[in-house]
Amino acid sequence: MKIGVPIEIKNNENRVGMTPSGVFELTKRNHEVFVQKNAGFGSGFFDKDYIEAGATILDTIEEVYAVAEMIVKVKEPIEQEYSLIREDQVVFTYFHFASSEALTRAMIDSKSVCIAYETVEDADGSLPLLIPMSEVAGRMSIQQGAKYLEKPIRGRGVLLGGVPGVPPGKVLVLGAGVVGVQAAKMAAGLGANVTILDINMKQLRHVCDIMPKNVVTEFSSEYNIRKHIKDADLIIGGVLIKGAKAPKLITRDMLKDMRPGTVIVDVAVDQGGCFETTKATTHQDPTYIIDDVVHYCVANMPGAVPYTSTVALTNVTLPYVIKLANEGWEDACANNASLAKGLNVVKGDVVYKEIAEAFDLEYTAS
Structure with a gap:
């Protein structure tokens, strides 16, 4: 199979869809990999590394899309890429369709095969291709939140850990999934x-069993959210509904109950966000x-630490x-139930129910 790895052109996205190690694993299986010039530069991988692994370097994104049977990316295609995607071409990346009707309709019109990292699902309900980026984003949410609590950036001026004689800051985390735990x-x-x-x-x-004593748990309800936002210094939104829009847990009217300089970080922004003001x-x-x-609502938080x-x-x-390269997308999805759940839009049909419901589109069972 001919596999293309383009440069990510989303704002400040420095990740790349494949490492030289991945290229090597594919080329030794007699697949051809075409990498756009400098695609790995932001992540610390150089063209010579890809060439040594067996890749062919192409100068432009147009060349990569034109030659590839399958595109391997990190983030969803943006508007400049829509016209480059061809009928029957497989695109394997994060899509987060439920947050963008324009993207959804563009991929329907392209008649390509869109396999979304974020909906590949194992038998136990876990999302193996979302977990590592959720781990990164969850950890970064505190790193960024702590920075934006500083007064020069109009935060409350609170040091999260406090110092002797001064109590530590208060952090409210909405959601006890991968993002919330991290x-x-x-x-x-x-x-x-x-x-x-x-x-x-x-x-x-589970959280109670693994966390230290300065982490307490509470059942989530609007009443409890309204109670805790009044004295929280930093609020993290980490709620996920697989393939669907995130619920709005903090509404506009709740902001008036927060203290000036409170920082809210919406890690669910890729799925539309769990704050109404996101x-x-x-x-x-x-x-x-x-x-x-x-x-703080950056839609590609892990892009700031691209190597990791x-x-x-x-x-x-x-x-x-x-x-996918060895078997082709149809056989690969037929033979692997986890991968089959990654199918979102196939040759003009929406095959993931939550996406169809998000935009009132016709749903076609895959």
Whole structure:
């Protein structure tokens, strides 16, 4: 199979869809890999590394899309790429369709085969290709939140860990999934007082078992959210509904109950965000302020640490890339139930129910 790896052209996205190690694994199986010039530069991988692994370097993104039977990316195609995607071409990447009707309709019109990392699902309900980036984003949410609490950036001026004689900051984490657990772990390590809310009691029991004493759990309800936002310094939104839009857990009217300079970080922004006031931002311009509350809503947080993120992502995507290349997408999905759940849009049909429901589109069972 001919596999293309283009440069990510989303704002400040420095990750790349494949490492030289991944190229080597494919070329030794007699597949051809075409990598756009400097595609890996932002992640610390150079053209010579890809050439040594057996790749062919192409100068432009147009050349990569034109030659490839399968495109392996990191982030969803943006508008400049829509016209480059061909009928029957396989695109394997994060799509997050439920947050963008324009992207969804563009991929329907392209009649390509869209396999989304974020909906590949194992038998136990886990999302193996989303987990590593959720781990990165969860940890980064505290790192970024701590920075934007500083007064020069109009935060509350709170040091999360406190100092002797001064109490530590308070962190509220919405969701006890991968993002929430990693965020709580980082915040607790800094010495903050952490409250994590979720509706899954089994998961809350697990969190209680593994977290230190400065992390407490509570059942998530609107009442409890409204109670805790009043004195939280940093609020992390880490709620996920597979393939669907995130629920709006913090509404506009709740901002008035927060103290000026409170920082909210919406890690669910890729799925539309779990704050009503969320709008996607970039690493170039990451924050905005509404009602004196600092919003950090960067839609590709792991892109700020591209080496770590690229290696972590390709560790889990490569086995699926090999399977798709060896067997073709139809046989690979027929033979692997986890991969089959990654099918979102296939040759003009929406085959993932939550996406169809998000935009009132016709759903076709795959």
